Amino acid sequence: MDTSRLKRRGPCAWELPATGRMRVPGVIFASKELVQEMDDKVAEQVANVASLPGIVDASYAMPDAHWGYGFPIGGVAAFDADEGGVVSAGGVGFDISCGVRTLHTGLKEADLRAVQKPLADLLFARIPAGVGSTGALHLSAAEMDAMLRGGARWAVKAGYGSEADLTHIEEHGCVTGADPAAVSDMAKKRQRDEMGTLGSGNHYLEVQVMDEVFDAVAARAYGLAVGDVVVSIHCGSRGLGHQIGTDFLREMVVAASQAGIALPDRELACAPIKSALGQRYLGAMRAGINCALANRQILTHLAREAFAALLPGARLPLLYDVSHNTCKEETHTSADGHKRRLFVHRKGATRAFGPGHAELPPAFGKVGQPVLIGGSMGTASWILAGAAGAEERAFGSACHGAGRAMSRNAALRRWHGRDVVDELAAKGILIRSPSFRGVAEEAPLAYKDVAEVVEAADRAGLARRVARLRPLICIKG
Structure with a gap:
């Protein structure tokens, strides 16, 4: 990206001044090196989002930002319904509520090494993964609707x-306002046999060891110490979420025109929040969030069963579960000093509330919300904590992962899945996947350096680094 267009706001904050149809400026949180590595399309999409009606303060991009559908992946924007604000399916994404949850195990790395291979094989056998993967659950129509309401x-x-x-899941495991009736029959059909499955792409279940602490106080509050083994699960709402996005984007293209909204990009299709379509999308999207929360909960149960079969002492209590790819109605103080109810779109961005926020579990109140950052396959993942004042910087938001550095097709041209598996095994990391093609697409070097991304988030005041996690086993979709 050409940084000559940007004004430096701080060590890891860059302003894209409002020009043309932009209603607010854009802000990119990243080091100079990360900004320069970003495609110019990121700045273009940040500017396009800034032109949407009712946007508040700024259009933001996180340090892992890269080109996406309409909004950049790593994009954050908040809209005021009382000022004609809109909701955009492209601003949430297709994999609604894709997110990460991390589980304690009570084990140390030495406990795991003796059973690493059989555990990898058992997890792979018990956790359905891959394109079109299906689970043991087959939901009836009534069960589907109950799941979409209950998460x-x-x-x-x-x-x-x-x-x-x-108590350790966003919204306590269930988002209110979900409307199963707003979810199409096709979306429900696609999900009927997919509960308790990882899916494909960058989704995974990883067994990890915590190998370095950066914030001892937060680590203690989270119950973490060097050498601890944890399990992280990264997945979302599977076929249901994708179909919700597909269904509503079609309707929103028409609705935007009817509402007199001039879209700089068709992929920014949206509807006024207070319109019937806007409310119907919010109901369906919230149902998609509940689907993802239920899916990760079932996968947690399957992981617990696998661990119990080989390591009876492991209990796997939940540290935290946090989503990205959501639109949440939240109260924030905007730049003009007024508290407002806003509809915060986070697409490939994680909620990151700081210390003292009312929605945090009591155990985390003094240190801030756990922010779970997935690395690329074979590289470190991270646990961060929401920083003080983060709500004033980007509505309490942070990065969600490493962010792709090249397309999946480019990765396929460069790597072979079998070679990636062998190279990681030589480093003590066991990969289990139904697809070598999928492994090649997700090769570690296809992503940005996650350490640089989280350092930028820390320096920008979005979230503080707490601990680094090194992978031992990866079940890959």
């Missing part, structure tokens, strides 16, 4: 986990 709460009532899990 992880529904899963716990069905025997997948305990009430204790719900």
Whole structure:
């Protein structure tokens, strides 16, 4: 990206001044090196988002930002419904509520090494993964609607986990306002056999060891110490979320024109929040969030069963579950000093509330929300904590991962999946996947350096680095 267009706001903050149809400026949180590596399309999409009606303060991009559908992946924008604000399916993304949850195990790395290979094989056997993967659950129409209303709460009532899990999930495991009736029959059909599955792409279940601490106080609050083994699960709402996005984007293209909204890009299709279509999308999108929360809850149960079979002492309590690819109605103080209810779009961005926020579990109140950052396959993942004042910088948002550095097709031309698996095995990292093609697409060097991304988030004041996690086993979709 050409930085001559940008004004430096701080060590890791760059302003794209409002020009043309932009209603607010753009802000890119990144080091100079990360900004320069970004495609110019990121700046173009940040500017396009800034032109949408009702946008508040700025159009933001996180340090892992890269080109996406309409909004950049890593894009954050908040809209005021009372000022003609809009909701955009492209601003949420197709994999609604894709997110990460991390589980304690009570084990140390030495405990795991003796069973690493059989555990990798058992997890791969128990966790359905890959394109079109299906699970053991087959939901009836009534069960589907109950799941879409209840999220992880529904899963716990069905025997997948305990009430204790719900206190460490965003929205306590269930987003209110979900409307299963707004979800198409096709979306429900696609999801009927996909509950409790990872899917494909960058989704995974990883067994990791914490190998370095950067914030001892937050690490203690999160119950973490060097050498601890944890499990992280990264997946979303599968076919249902994708179909919701597809269905509503078609309608929003027409609705935007009817509402007199001039779109700089057709992929920014949107609808006024207060319109019937806007409300219907919010109901369907919230159902998609609940689907993802239920899906991760079921996968947690499957992981617990696998661990119990080989390591009876492991209990796997939940550290935290946080989503990206959402639109949440939240109260924030905008730049003009007024508290407002805003509809915050986070696409490939993680909610990152700082210390003292009312929505945090009591155990995290003094240190801030855990922010779970997935690395690329074979590289480190990170746990961050929401920083003080983060709500004033980007509505309490941070990066969500490393961010792609090249397309999947480019990765396929450069790497062979079998070679990637062998190279990582030589480093003590066991990969299990139904597809060598998928492994090649997700090769570690196809992504940005996640350490640079999280350092930029830290320096920008979005979230503080707490701990680094090194992979031991990766079940890859």
